[in-house]
Amino acid sequence: MDRPTQFDVIISGGGMAGLTLALALGQSGLKVAAIDREAPAHQLDPVFDGRASAIALAGVRLFQGIGLWPHVAAHATPIDDIRITDRNSLLHVHFDHRALPAGQNAEPLGMMLENRHIRTGLQAALDACPQVTLFAPDSALNVTRGPARVEVTLASGQRLQAPLIVGAEGRNSSLRETAGIPVHDFPYDQIGIVVTAEHEKPHGNIAHERFLAGGPFAILPISGNRSSIVWTERTATAKALLSLDSRGFEAELQKRFGDFLGAVHVSGPRWSYPLTLHMVPRATDLRLALIGDAAHGIHPIAGQGLNLGLKDVAALAEAIVDAARIGQDLGSPDVLARYERWRRFDTVTLSFVTDLLNRLFMVEAAPLSLVRKLGLGLVNRLPAAKTLFMDHARGTMGDLPRLLRGEAL
Template sequence: MLDILVVGGGYVGLAAAVAVKQSAPHLKIEILEAAPGHVWEKDERASAIIAAATRMLRVLNVWDEIAPEAQPINRMIVTDSRTSDPVRPVFLTFDGAAEEGLPFAHMIPNVAMVRALRGACERLGIPIRHGLSATGFTTTSTSTTVALSDGTTVETRLLVACDGVRSKLRDMAGIKTVTWDYGQSGIVTTVAHARPHDGVAEEHFLPSGPFAILPLTGNRSSLVWTERTADADRLVASDDLVFEAELQRRFGHKLGEISVVGGRKAFPLGLTLSRAFVAPRLALAGDAAHGIHPISGQGLNLGFKDVAALAETIVEADRLGLDIGALNVLERYQSWRRFDTFRMGVTTDVLNRLFSNDVTPIRVARDFGLGLVERMPGLKSYLIGQAAGISGEDRPKLLAGEAI
């Protein structure tokens, strides 16, 4: 019998398995991943990783492998304008340092992050079973038996669902969600530009939604371009000339001539918040527990916060001789994470609704608010600390850079 079966071999599932196994090597852990073994190598996207998550990756002994491909975000600027406006006034700027010598975020290619975490799994002896999915499970007072897509079963003390925003395990457990669709899609692509970005990230609030330019190593940037779903589908399906022309209108000319150097895909945007994060012998983590708008760049970071809290809950319960799959043990993890997740979900929802429109009174009010924050350095420092995950007393140890 396994101690923990993690379903989902993405960043959150891999990190959860590594975090627990590193601190409790006697626990028997396996990862179940429905996708074939090398699919992750084709992921051209990049993710913003906040300072607290960087600390966790250091403790998990994977940061040194990731670091050469990580681009620090040295500064962030926020504008609010229409696409047709000849000038985009900057209403808000953030210095990129969360504290001395620590940028508040890095941009990391997803491939680099998965490669490092998979390597850690191999070193720690955590098997990853590819091409298999969970088709059902039954739970008793002492274990859960999971039915697999190849007709076999596996028994485990704890089942950790990291199987995405459309989590089948969450649905099988009967856990309800709060869900709605924004009618928007996020176009993700990578561009090369003539001039260096100097580590500056830009968030342009346009009437159709935010347009984020996020620096990568070299003269490259990752884009998260929000449009109404019908427009996004049309743009992704258009030829290169049309796509790059529309892109340049939004990107501007500050970094010189640009060219698309990666694929382009559109992902539908919505809000999904699980009403519960746990059930008997089941814990949800990452997108299985919450899916939010990318306006704040916090989606994956919420998942890493889940990892830190869940790993600490499991390891400390095991050290005390408690049953790691018992509901009263898992409820500590839920109480640790549910409020923070709900707060971030509400925040991103309000921000998206506030900035994804062209209503003049609302535009005037929000620009006044941005300008007010710009003139309050104390508030800006607080917001940076919150965004970087380094503020607050009740942080899991991994997010503070400490071993469990």
């Protein structure tokens, strides 16, 4: 039998988190195997994933640092301002990056990128990175994590070996399951409907979030006179909306959207995502680290799911590359503990904050609704609170890994 091919890191799951990590490590000279069960051509099909992601400024820095940015920049739309309203209240809060203190106000809060462009960009960047080998469509049939190394046999029969394996397989990670890491799932009884809307007037690079009775309704600026809509509704209502013909669906959309950008038309298909909070008690095990949705799944209310995954990527890449530089075992408990410590607090905090926000804004009871509206109006008058919010939205708070600070890995 052939000897297994040696790698520094094996990554199972070639979604946006997995391939971003592969690129970061590959660019640092490490030999990486990335495995995905889907064929690349399928993942790059425009109908595979209709979402667009709000990438926080820190994530944009990561994309720049690993050479991904030139492949996606032409498709990116800056988010200059975020406007939040509760139902049809006239009180609102808006967060404009130009109001930040001098020295911090030159860059936007983040960038909108359609996921299909991120996936295509990752593929192009990886094509130019010989350190990364992509095995797709393929999957790890057998994984043995021993005290000295990880051995993987792929469905295609190939055998791979490395000191560390990373689980980037999304919400239903099989590596997580076989490692016996429990997952706590809390379904929201909400569905996120995603469509692209074309409108008559330009959006001015402003993102809008409306808190409606069924959940948040987000209007996110993308290229041209187009916005990506993330429309959250209770499951039963969402199913009824999704079954409407295009005229009925557009009428419902326009009702929630309003007419501030003129007439609105849906372009392309409708996508829907059942929403769940899921949390794991730990993101590491013997020679295993979990990243992205394999390690956490949060409500899209703040557009932070992939951003959390990108923070995992930056922290894990730094822990691995630092270990490689001093000749340390890349899958050692020290490396894994550094990664776990770095990400735990942020992940747990954001999971609870997004959960709380979703619950808070769905309550219809008059006293709470009034407090909420007054609260938004108050925050709008407090520059310090707004700066804090914008720092969070940009992902520039806390003990950041080098890539998120805009430094080289």
